[in-house]
Amino acid sequence: MRALRWPATVAILTLAGLSGFARPALATPVVTWAVCPEDAQVECGKMRVPADWKDPYGSSIELQMARRKATDPARRIGVLVVNPGGPGGSAVNMALDGDFFSPEVRKRFDIIGLDPRGVGRSAPVLCSQTLVDAKPSPLVGSAAGFAALADYNRRLAADCTARSGPVVRHADTGSVVRDVEALRTSLGEPKVSIFGASYGSLIGELYGDTYPGTTRAVVLDSVMDHSVDVDTFLTQETASVQDSFNEFVTWCARDARCVLRGRNIPQLWANLMVRARAGTLEDPYDPPAKLGEWELISAAFSAFYDPQWFSFAHYLEDAAYPGKASGRAAVPPIDITPNSFPAVFCGDWSLPVGDFTAYRKRIDALAKIAPQVRASPIALSAAAGCVGWPSPPATPQRRLAPAKMPMLLVNALHDPATGHAWAQQVAAQLGPSARLLTYQGWGHVAYSHSPCVKTAVERYLIDLTLPVPGATCPAVEPEPFGIG
Structure with missing residues (x-):
């Protein structure tokens, strides 16, 4: 635009x-x-x-x-x-x-x-809403999970193509x-x-x-x-998200209006990640739905766009101390949904992540430079979303x-x-x-x-x-x- x-x-x-x-x-x-x-x-x-x-x-x-x-x-x-x-x-x-x-x-x-x-x-x-909702987390932890990720991307491409025609490949x-x-x-x-x-x-x-x-x-x-190549893409994007997390922590320490001011935000975040990993972290704005690690990281990433620091601090407080937030009414499911992201990204980027062993090494390397956010949601979603995608990029990097x-x-x-x-x-x-x-x-x-x-x-x-x-x-x- x-x-x-x-x-x-x-x-x-x-x-x-x-x-x-x-x-x-x-x-x-x-x-x-x-x-x-x-x-x-x-x-x-x-x-x-x-x-x-x-x-x-x-x-x-x-x-x-x-x-x-x-x-x-x-x-x-x-x-x-x-x-x-x-x-x-x-x-x-x-x-x-x-x-x-x-x-x-x-x-x-x-x-x-x-x-x-x-x-x-x-x-x-346009793609199946049910299939889009079933998207696996890019933080896969096994070779079987990595194979399932590739299989999911192939099924998604086939579904979107059946509903949308040749635009998916172009x-x-x-x-x-x-x-x-x-x-x-x-x-x-x-x-x-x-x-x-x-x-x-x-x-x-x-x-x-x-x-x-x-x-x-x-x-x-x-x-x-x-x-940029795949590793520079992942590393620089992830460093940017971690930088935004650090800026959020710094802001909260200086602004008296931050509801988490005076608290150890990295420790609070670490505790939330443990609960998310265990499957016990409730979404404070959509209970009783649970938040996984990837959903929690993605919530932070979205909040840093404007940035929405005030509301994100409330969100973390409500997640850490459940029972304070009021739930939202569930949105009725629909049959199809717009989903252009993988078709566009996989058409524009060559992001070969290798086999599961190589992919996992990349994720672990990202976590070392970004101890809180672990990976850029947009970058890892792009790289993971193109694993197994059936069409090669028409406009790769240059x-x-x-x-x-x-x-x-x-x-x-x-x-x-x-x-x-x-x-x-x-x-x-x-x-x-x-x-x-x-x-x-x-x-x-x-x-x-x-x-x-x-x-x-x-x-x-x-x-x-x-x-x-x-x-x-x-x-x-x-x-x-x-x-x-």
């Missing part, structure tokens, strides 16, 4: 057929627009593209998008393609959110959110980049600007790398490094070429999902045309947490002015919200 009304109709590709006969020209995909039912000020669009760009005359899928037109057409700069990441977040919803960007950005750009293939409204990957970000270029061509725009947050930063990286001549500006917020236009990278110093090290590494790959702005605070997607970052990002988008080398934005202390 903008445009002329009429689509281009010129042919953009001619393929030679068998026996020397020319095949029909592949026409530019056409976007059809209508008023969005959610907001009369926004247009919703549809566009059909090949399911497999390598087979443009094969089956097709429908992509959906939303366009919030520039409110000052006389000063319009062009199109800003936005994506909130995930993978699985809806770019359509991001465009429908009229408050995410400032009024000045909304004046100057047509803001377009294109749901990536397999996500949201764009040929979503949900990689390389294909999404081709979709964005098809959208640009259809709109008749000479260049586009991109704001990609979190996993959406990968769209911005690969689009700028693949189509530098049609890229005006790229903002990468909370940066994915798509060049280094980026030096940027041919000014690019802005922003990242929190303490980000649990995309560590600051990744932003530094990607900035080094992109070279002198790219600039890294560091938010010295916490959480994921710095644009949402820092007025300083927001100002710098929007100045760059509008007039392409980059911050000075080494620029930083001060930390903003989190406020209590979401308690109860």
Whole structure:
């Protein structure tokens, strides 16, 4: 995670057929627009593209998008393609959110959110709810458990493919980049600007790398490094989550409003992990359901995103001292559920973890650098989720070429999902045309947490002015919200 009304109709590709006969020209995909039912000020669009760009005359899928037109057409700069990441977040919803960007950005750009293939409204990957709920913990402890993990992933891929079709095998970000270029061509725009947050930063990286001549500006917020190998991926991601845990402990010691202030949080956490391992830890917000180790670690990881330190402290207190929290009504099960994460990740990453012995060594090594969190939930879920996945990655890792236009990278110093090290590494790959702005605070997607970052990002988008080398934005202390 903008445009002329009429689509281009010129042919953009001619393929030679068998026996020397020319095949029909592949026409530019056409976007059809209508008023969005959610907001009369926004247009919703549809566009059909090949399911497999390598087979443009094969089956097709429908992509959906939303366009919030520039409110000052006389000063319009062009199109800003936005994506909130995930993978699985809806770019359509991001465009429908009229408050995410400032009024000045909304004046100057047509803001377009294109749901990536397999996500949201764009040929979503749908899978059996029961099968998704049966996902085994990545913290497998035996060779049999590792084999069961691979078998589960194969069954999940088969189930999702049966329900969703060819998009499951072609949900990689390389294909999404081709979709964005098809959208640009259809709109008749000479260049586009991109704001990609979190996993959406990968769209911005690969689009700028693949189509530098049609890229005006790229903002990468909370940066994915798509060049790292499996061990660097696991290690750096896990170190980032442990860093966020340490920052939570430090915050609780200094903020009198933390309900755990004065307590030994690492020891409290260790006790909860023992109970989780034994199967006796009750979910304080959904009793009598039990929390396993993986669920407890994942709860911490989720809390560090904003970060939601106040509510997470309450959560730990309620888990440590049951009986205080009120339970929630159970949610009725449904038959199918969106589940694009494995299809996207396994399409983008080569993460060979080896056999069970090698996999277990990796998990044990991660626990040594992260004694509380043990492993990054997102990284280990990705690596474990691709064990036995039937399709090889279509867009595996590679280094980026030096940027041919000014690019802005922003990242929190303490980000649990995309560590600051990744932003530094990607900035080094992109070279002198790219600039890294560091938010010295916490959480994921710095644009949402820092007025300083927001100002710098929007100045760059509008007039392409980059911050000075080494620029930083001060930390903003989190406020209590979401308690109860």
